Amino acid sequence: MPIKIRTATKQIEKRIIKVANDLKSNPYKILPECADNCPSCYFDKLKKEIDKLKNEKYREKIANKKGFLSALASTILLSNQKIPHVAFIRVGEENVYYAKRGKVEDELLMSIQNWDKPNLRLIAYQKIAKKKKLNLFSLPDKIICSKSPPEEFINFLQKKFLCDEKEYILIKWGEKEIRCCGDKNTVAEMKQYFYYPNFEKEIEMNVKVNTVECANKCKDCIIKDAIEQKADYIQYLRGIISDKKFLDNYKKKIMWKIEKKKVLIISGKCYGNNV
Numbered sequence: 001m002p003i004k005i006r007t008a009t010k011q012i013e014k015r016i017i018k019v020a021n022d023l024k025s026n027p028y029k030i031l032p033e034c035a036d037n038c039p040s041c042y043f044d045k046l047k048k049e050i051d052k053l054k055n056e057k058y059r060e061k062i063a064n065k066k067g068f069l070s071a072l073a074s075t076i077l078l079s080n081q082k083i084p085h086v087a088f089i090r091v092g093e094e095n096v097y098y099a100k101r102g103k104v105e106d107e108l109l110m111s112i113q114n115w116d117k118p119n120l121r122l123i124a125y126q127k128i129a130k131k132k133k134l135n136l137f138s139l140p141d142k143i144i145c146s147k148s149p150p151e152e153f154i155n156f157l158q159k160k161f162l163c164d165e166k167e168y169i170l171i172k173w174g175e176k177e178i179r180c181c182g183d184k185n186t187v188a189e190m191k192q193y194f195y196y197p198n199f200e201k202e203i204e205m206n207v208k209v210n211t212v213e214c215a216n217k218c219k220d221c222i223i224k225d226a227i228e229q230k231a232d233y234i235q236y237l238r239g240i241i242s243d244k245k246f247l248d249n250y251k252k253k254i255m256w257k258i259e260k261k262k263v264l265i266i267s268g269k270c271y272g273n274n275v
Helices: 010-025 042-052 056-063 068-080 106-113 118-132 151-160 186-193 243-259
Strands: 003-007 085-091 094-098 136-139 142-145 168-173 176-180 204-208
Touching: 010 068, 010 085, 010 094, 010 106, 042 068, 056 068, 068 106, 068 118, 085 106, 094 106, 106 118, 118 136, 118 142, 118 186, 136 151, 136 186, 151 176, 151 186, 168 243, 176 186, 204 243
Parallel strands: none
Antiparallel strands: 003 085, 085 094, 136 142, 168 176, 168 204
16 A cells, blocks of 8 residues: 655644544453453463563653564654654555554554554454454444354444345344445455454355346246346455446346246236236
């Protein structure tokens, strides 16, 4: 991602300093909440390192290095500093601002300084999660480390990506269902809030679209194979197309197959071939 520099507005500076002060008051908030009784936890070790940040000299020393802890230390130091310039990266449809400091990796600074945004916050944990084989789920006020998706996290996704349309992609994740019908790719948007490599292996997908309805009680439905054909989710899961584009393509695929049948369809109603 290309990084640009600009003059910090008062609003941008104020927001970054607020995050810095929040983390200075409670640096332990960056530690994920553990949902399992693991025999050992990587974040216990990190907690001991955070304890040392209470020492100002140690904090300044660590801030000049690289890594997750250095990003936290650098951000805390911003609570007492002026921020005349900021870097920014384009993430999706928004510019994300952060103050560059020392040798710390940009993605870590950007992520921790935008702690109030759960999707951006998770970026700082990606390398840790991958290396330590952890599953992380980011909610508005915390991150949860869990072997399986927490119920409260999926509830959060259901509310955030609420779909009230009659046509939708249905994702069943465990015992929960999430409907997708937005202008963007909802799965790609949701993935910004969790690191869970088994996601695509565990979910079940279905699609609900309105094409034609039966007007006659046919003994054998000629268009049944067209209506019940399986959808191909490969492009969708790769984030290539939006929810609505996927639904539109699937409907077209059904109608193309129906058009090859010798049936009478008027105003979306199928009268079969017995007319």
